[in-house]
Amino acid sequence: MDNLCGTSRIAGFRFSLYPMTDDFISVIKSALKKTDTSKVWTKTDHISTVLRGSIEHVFDAAKAIYLYAANSEKHIVMNGTFSIGCPGDTQGDTFLTADEKRVNEEFVHTLKAEAPCQFALYPMNEPDYMDIIMKAVEIAKADGTFVQGVHYASELDGDAHDVFRTLEAAFRMANQQTTHVTMTVNFSANSPSRKQKAGIK
Structure with missing residues (x-):
């Protein structure tokens, strides 16, 4: 395989959804079924689900899945990796013509959910990677979603629409700076420990 990055500008998001409930299967299936995936290539296996297409449609579907799952009111975690410019990544590139x-936006824009998140940006094969990472942090600060730096990640918090907007902006910025970018995310909603800390019963 040719090891040159950027053979396709298709973006992707591979994620796993973890509802902390005995009824986890219905929460996962419901979130996936409600989400319109007509503009992304998608496949679910026994470990995870992948979405692939243009940046806007990948983030649109990812946010919808998270919002539908979070609105189950169960404690849920979404853990995944966004990527663009992976060497030889062309499968499903017909979705780039959408x-x-x-x-999904017209159906989910009224849904509300918290989206505390830790994310880490990895500009691949980029000597000035820290400059790009710091630009991502500045985007989050300007959006009002930045909380703090933590070991191996940065912490965001706020409404899901705002947090996903920050993440997409950071991902797009990095995509303009280098040919291959990955970004890991770890979300949590409706956590009992978070409610206890806030004094919510």
């Missing part, structure tokens, strides 16, 4: 309309 128009820019985000097919």
Whole structure:
């Protein structure tokens, strides 16, 4: 395989969803079924699900899945990796011809959910990677979603729409700076420990 990055500008998100409930299967299946994936290539296996397409449609579907799962009111965790420019990544690239309309936005824009998140940005094969990472942090600060730096990640918090907007902006910025970018994310919603800390019963 040719080891040159950027053979396709298809973006992707591989994630696993973990509802902390005995009824976890219905929470996962419901979130996936409610989400319109007509503009992304998608496949679910016994470990994870992958979404692939243009940046806007990958983030549109990812946010919808998270919002639907979080609105189950169960404690859920979503853990995954966004990527663009992976060497030889072309499967599903026909989805890049889809128009820019985000097919889930009109259905989820009224849904509310918290989205505390830890994310880490990895500009691959980029000597000035720290400059790009710091630009991502500045984007989060400007958006009002940045909380703090933690070991191996940065912490964001706020409404899911705001947090996903920050993550997409950071990912797009990094994509403009280098040919291959990955970004890991770890979300949590409806955590009992978070409610206890806030004094919510």
